[in-house]
Amino acid sequence: MRRIGLVLLFCLCSITLSLKVAWGDSDIQSSASKAISFMPMVLMIDSGDVPLAAYQVKISAKQSGVKLVGIEGGAHKSFSDAPYYDPTALHQAGNATIILAAYSLDTHLPHGKCRVATLHLQVTGDAEITPEFNIELTVVSDHQQQPIAATAQLLRTK
Numbered sequence: 001m002r003r004i005g006l007v008l009l010f011c012l013c014s015i016t017l018s019l020k021v022a023w024g025d026s027d028i029q030s031s032a033s034k035a036i037s038f039m040p041m042v043l044m045i046d047s048g049d050v051p052l053a054a055y056q057v058k059i060s061a062k063q064s065g066v067k068l069v070g071i072e073g074g075a076h077k078s079f080s081d082a083p084y085y086d087p088t089a090l091h092q093a094g095n096a097t098i099i100l101a102a103y104s105l106d107t108h109l110p111h112g113k114c115r116v117a118t119l120h121l122q123v124t125g126d127a128e129i130t131p132e133f134n135i136e137l138t139v140v141s142d143h144q145q146q147p148i149a150a151t152a153q154l155l156r157t158k
Contacts, residue, residue: 034124034125035124035125035126035127036122036123036124037122037123037127038069038120038121038122038123039120039121039123039127039130039156039157040118040119040120040121040156040157041118041119041121041130041131041154041155041156041157042115042117042118042119042154042155042157043057043059043074043100043115043116043117043118043119043152043153043154044113044114044115044116044152044153044154044155045057045113045114045116045137045140045150045151045152046112046113046114046150046151046152047110047111047112047114047140047142047148047149047150048111048112048148048149048150049111049112050111050142050148050149050150051109051110051111051142051143052078052109052110052111052114052116052140052142052148052150053078053103053104053105053109053141053142053143053145054101054102054103054104054139054140054141054145055100055101055102055103055116055137055139055140055141055150055152056099056100056101056137056138056139056140057099057100057101057135057136057137057138057152058097058098058099058134058135058136058138059097059098059099059100059119059133059134059135059136059154060096060097060133060134061096061097061131061132061133062131062132062133062134063131063132064096065123065124065125066096066121066122066123066124066131067096067121067122067123067124068090068096068098068119068120068121068122069090069120069121069122070090070119070120071083071085071090071098071100071117071118071119071120072117072118072120073116073117073118074114074115074116074117074118075114075115076110076114076115076116077106077108078104078106078108078109078110079102079104079110079114079116079117081102082117083100083101083102083116083117084100084101084102085098085099085100085101086098086099099138100117101139102116102117109142109143118157119154130156133154135152135153135154137150137151137152
């Protein structure tokens with residue numbers, strides 16, 4: 001008898017919830033409309049004509065709903081391994097800031113625009129909107145450990 005009562009209670013709750021959604025309960029619809037999507041973004045560093053040997057960059061999302069879930073290395077063999085970062089910063093709830101760093105002792109270093117890392121993001125909200133970031137290059141140097149002028153940007157990929 002008690003089991004039948006529990007089944008009836010469950011059915012009644014399910015019907016009530018279904019009717020609230022069908023009749024347009026805004027609280028339920030707003031939480032259901034917050035889609036979660038995943039997107040990769042590549043970190044590009046442009047060192048001009050000077051070979052890039054090392055970099056450190058701080059990346060912070062400008063809006064909420066962006067979570068970093070993975071990091072890969074870059075395209076050039078000098079930066080093909082994932083950059084160094086704090087794994088606990090990657091896995092903190094609500095984290096949207098990370099510091100990445102890498103260096104290479106290769107003799108054939110990249111110069112010009114180079115993809116040094118790929119960031120994998122989890123985005124809550126409109127999947128068509130590309131998240132915006134603050135990007136701060138704190139260290140960029142050549143093979144002789146001399147600072148060089150460079151720029152960095154994050155680009156969305158497919």
